[in-house]
Amino acid sequence: xxxxxDLDDEAASRLRxxxxxxxxxxxxxxxxxxxxxxxxxxxxxxxRDRALAQSSAYRNLxxxxxxxxxxxxxxxxxxxxxxxxxxxxxxxxHHLICSRCGEVQDFxxxxxxxxxxxxxxxxxxxxxxxxPDHHRLDLVGTCANCR
Amino acid sequence: xxxxxDLDDEAASRLRxxxxxxxxxxxxxxxxxxxxxxxxxxxxxxxRDRALAQSSAYRNLxxxxxxxxxxxxxxxxxxxxxxxxxxxxxxxxHHLICSRCGEVQDFxxxxxxxxxxxxxxxxxxxxxxxxPDHHRLDLVGTCANCR
DNA sequence: ATTTATGCAAATCGTTTGCAAACCT
DNA sequence: AGGTTTGCAAACGATTTGCATAAAT
Numbered sequence: 001x002x003x004x005x006d007l008d009d010e011a012a013s014r015l016r017x018x019x020x021x022x023x024x025x026x027x028x029x030x031x032x033x034x035x036x037x038x039x040x041x042x043x044x045x046x047x048r049d050r051a052l053a054q055s056s057a058y059r060n061l062x063x064x065x066x067x068x069x070x071x072x073x074x075x076x077x078x079x080x081x082x083x084x085x086x087x088x089x090x091x092x093x094h095h096l097i098c099s100r101c102g103e104v105q106d107f108x109x110x111x112x113x114x115x116x117x118x119x120x121x122x123x124x125x126x127x128x129x130x131x132p133d134h135h136r137l138d139l140v141g142t143c144a145n146c147r
Numbered sequence: 148x149x150x151x152x153d154l155d156d157e158a159a160s161r162l163r164x165x166x167x168x169x170x171x172x173x174x175x176x177x178x179x180x181x182x183x184x185x186x187x188x189x190x191x192x193x194x195r196d197r198a199l200a201q202s203s204a205y206r207n208l209x210x211x212x213x214x215x216x217x218x219x220x221x222x223x224x225x226x227x228x229x230x231x232x233x234x235x236x237x238x239x240x241h242h243l244i245c246s247r248c249g250e251v252q253d254f255x256x257x258x259x260x261x262x263x264x265x266x267x268x269x270x271x272x273x274x275x276x277x278x279p280d281h282h283r284l285d286l287v288g289t290c291a292n293c294r
Numbered sequence: 295a296t297t298t299a300t301g302c303a304a305a306t307c308g309t310t311t312g313c314a315a316a317c318c319t
Numbered sequence: 320a321g322g323t324t325t326g327c328a329a330a331c332g333a334t335t336t337g338c339a340t341a342a343a344t
Contacts, residue, residue: 021318023324042308053326058309060324074221078308078334096277107275113267120260121286128254129291130243136285139268144276168343170299189333200301205334207299225309225333300341310331317324 007034010088014067026060028052033070033084039095039104041079076140077102094136098143105143154181154235161214173207175199180217180231186242186251188226223287224249241283245290252290 011030012022032048033040042061046052061082064070069088073081076099083106086092092114096105109117117135125132158177159169179195180187189208193199208229211217216235220228223246230253233239239261243252256264264282272279 019323021323023317025325055310055327056325059311062310074223076221080308096272096275098277099280105275105277107271109271110267113263116260116263117284120257124254124256125243125286125288128243128252129294130245130252130286130288131294132286132288133246134287136283136287137264138283139272139277139279140281140283141272141277141279147276147278166298168298170343172300202302202335203300206336209335227333296344298341298343300339302338302340304335304337306333306335308331308333310329312329313327315325315327318322319320 007084007088011064011067011069014069015063018063018067020063020067023060025052025056026064029057029060029064030069030084033082036083038106039073039075039081039083041081041102043079045082073104075102075104095138096143097138097140098146099140100142100146103143103145107139109137151181154231157235158211158214158216161216162210165210165214167210167214170207172199172203173211176204176207176211177216177231180229183230185253186220186222186228186230188228188249190226192229220251222249222251242285243290244285244287245293246287247289247293250290250292254286256284 007030008022008027011026015022015026028049028051029045032045040048042054042057045057046054061070061072065072068085070082071085073083073095075081075097079102081104091108093106093108096107117137121132121135154177155169155174158173162169162173175196175198176192179192187195189201189204192204193201208217208219212219215232217229218232220230220242222228222244226249228251238255240253240255243254264284268279268282
């Protein structure tokens with residue numbers, strides 16, 4: 001339930017930048033996400049720690065997202081899912097999204113693909129006058145459990 | 148408002164496969180989407196043709212999606228957006244998603260990127276026991292209008 | 295004529311918000 | 320103390336659904 005000390009430090013620091021506190025409830029959210037093996041929906045988060053209140057979870061995840069501590073994923077089912085921001089977990093990755101059960105699993109793409117992709121997307125963005133923030137590369141299909 | 152004849156034919160045929168009819172309301176939806184330059188949300192669809200009823204639009208888009216006539220896009224705002232299926236419009240493409248206003252714009256990636264990507268994703272899916280349906284490559288950022 | 299689609303209004307459900315109490319500094 | 324965060328319960332809003340009527344075959 002508790003996260004690596006540097007993770008907590010970094011989360012606290014990012015929150016402070018927005019004049020936000022790293023409270024117990026927020027620590028709990030970060031801890032649960034840190035120990036999760038895949039992005040979690042709010043019902044899943046609440047189930048993993050009964051001390052979490054639903055409305056506060058929504059509010060705190062929004063704050064943590066603004067602070068760049070967590071990242072929100074819109075999958076194929078009706079729930080948003082959350083995971084720690086990539087730069088807090090050390091690797092850039094993408095998602096396998098099951099259109100049957102909604103579960104989301106991480107995967108990484110070969111570095112060569114990533115860099116080619118980045119270059120191509122940069123060019124596309126420029127052509128369209130678009131200011132890119134990040135890219136999403138998801139594979140949608142049926143997960144091993146649902147096959 | 149009316150679509151190319153072969154588009155209507157193909158839509159009708161795909162619906163028939165599911166024992167569904169290609170009714171006037173469904174024709175209207177397909178027609179509006181065919182004449183749109185980008186994916187449309189339901190409020191946008193309703194605004195473009197006052198003859199469309201909201202509940203029927205939701206129901207019909209779900210049917211059209213099952214039939215493989217339209218494709219649903221989950222963007223960054225609270226609305227789903229719809230566009231004609233790729234194999235009805237002849238080109239594989241991706242989306243620029245504006246996190247400010249929610250608008251979605253199409254773009255195409257270089258063929259070499261696409262084929263490399265496909266090959267890499269195929270391998271990833273196999274490794275995870277995942278049965279892939281399609282991939283999503285989106286660029287999230289701020290569109291020209293919102294900059 | 296019989297089955298299927300439509301449209302209105304009401305229900306659903308993930309998410310948001312008002313507000314008084316609890317918490318932090 | 321003085322402001323922020325919390326948690327409950329109520330509100331919100333995109334989407335779904337029940338049901339009586341209209342359309343399609």
